[in-house]
Amino acid sequence: MKRTIQLSTLALVLSAPCLHAQNHVYTTVEEAEAAGLDFTMQGEYAVGTPGAPGALGVQIVALGDLSFRWVEYDGGLPGAGAKGKATANIEAKAADGRVEFARADGSKGILLKEGMMIQTKEGKKVQLAKVERKSPTLGKKPPEGAVVLFDGTHAEAWDKGQVTPDGLLIQGPTSKQAFGDHTIHLEFRTPFKPFARGQDRGNSGLYMQSRYETQVLDSFGLEGKMDETGGVYSIKEPDLNMCLPPLSWQTYDVDFTAARFDAEGKKTANARMTVLLNGVKVQDNLDLTHSTTASPMKEGPEPAPVFLQDHGNPVRYRNIWVVPGKP
Numbered sequence: 001m002k003r004t005i006q007l008s009t010l011a012l013v014l015s016a017p018c019l020h021a022q023n024h025v026y027t028t029v030e031e032a033e034a035a036g037l038d039f040t041m042q043g044e045y046a047v048g049t050p051g052a053p054g055a056l057g058v059q060i061v062a063l064g065d066l067s068f069r070w071v072e073y074d075g076g077l078p079g080a081g082a083k084g085k086a087t088a089n090i091e092a093k094a095a096d097g098r099v100e101f102a103r104a105d106g107s108k109g110i111l112l113k114e115g116m117m118i119q120t121k122e123g124k125k126v127q128l129a130k131v132e133r134k135s136p137t138l139g140k141k142p143p144e145g146a147v148v149l150f151d152g153t154h155a156e157a158w159d160k161g162q163v164t165p166d167g168l169l170i171q172g173p174t175s176k177q178a179f180g181d182h183t184i185h186l187e188f189r190t191p192f193k194p195f196a197r198g199q200d201r202g203n204s205g206l207y208m209q210s211r212y213e214t215q216v217l218d219s220f221g222l223e224g225k226m227d228e229t230g231g232v233y234s235i236k237e238p239d240l241n242m243c244l245p246p247l248s249w250q251t252y253d254v255d256f257t258a259a260r261f262d263a264e265g266k267k268t269a270n271a272r273m274t275v276l277l278n279g280v281k282v283q284d285n286l287d288l289t290h291s292t293t294a295s296p297m298k299e300g301p302e303p304a305p306v307f308l309q310d311h312g313n314p315v316r317y318r319n320i321w322v323v324p325g326k327p
Helices: 029-035 037-041
Strands: 001-005 044-045 056-064 067-074 087-091 099-102 108-112 114-117 125-133 148-149 175-180 180-189 204-208 212-216 250-257 267-268 271-277 278-290 304-308 315-323
Touching: 001 037, 001 250, 029 037, 037 056, 056 114, 056 125, 067 108, 087 099, 175 315, 180 204, 204 250, 204 278, 212 250
Parallel strands: none
Antiparallel strands: 001 125, 044 056, 044 125, 056 067, 067 087, 099 108, 108 114, 114 125, 148 315, 175 304, 180 250, 180 315, 204 212, 204 304, 250 271, 271 278
8 A cells, every 4th residue: 555654744733622512523524624633633653664673653543522542553554564453552632732642661652733753761752754545446447347336426326326416425325236246346435423432433334235244434543343344244353454544535345256046045155255445455255154134135146236334424435336247
């Protein structure tokens, strides 16, 4: 994944009053930025060459009212050098114009309007750069033979399809066309809900054949469970948490092989899928032992449509296309 690194500079002051209303939902970057530092200061920070000794990645998660979570990875950020799970998970609130996170080794992680640093026990300072990552498949064009389900102009390929004034597909529709084996590309954006937690934080889902869900959720900075983005609900957690911050455009690229049934309707082979989240493989030829509990359709031999779950959150979609046939 391409990494663009720049030092974070913040024009606002940490001690400014929080402008977020409890449980308010922000659906655009402009709206979230105007509301205050909760959104502006969250994001990904890194120092060092990814994967090299001494490299470090930190995800700052906004929790509302100028409270934040510091999620730390040795080696760099997930998918860019991180060595396994997070090694630190610390919460702190802004006070006296700064946010201080007490690290286990006695040093401090410090978030200021000028950016982020680590202050060692000896008083030395290590500056971290803010990292703005984008999926390498963002904006990927449909190849010859693809079925375009949504290109931003209309929702005629969907039952219950609705389009926002700025050309985005609203969560909740089902494709009119059904598919067997296929490859799908889809781009999604979760809202920013700083006071929400867990499954109320940008929840939706991409259902292959309306049967098997790979979760859509604001999972930025979380553990990476099966009910978080990249996870296949009720079957398996993602191999790593590649979820980007809320209001970032993110991508799913999924190779799906349908379940097989004999003439009597008995299943002879489970469905399988390989899932790339933001260009990084998070599920590798996963054996889908059963359909998702809340799926609109149960397992069966017939082709079935794509379903984008409505779970009461304003999740938006764009650039959706399918290549029918075995991946």
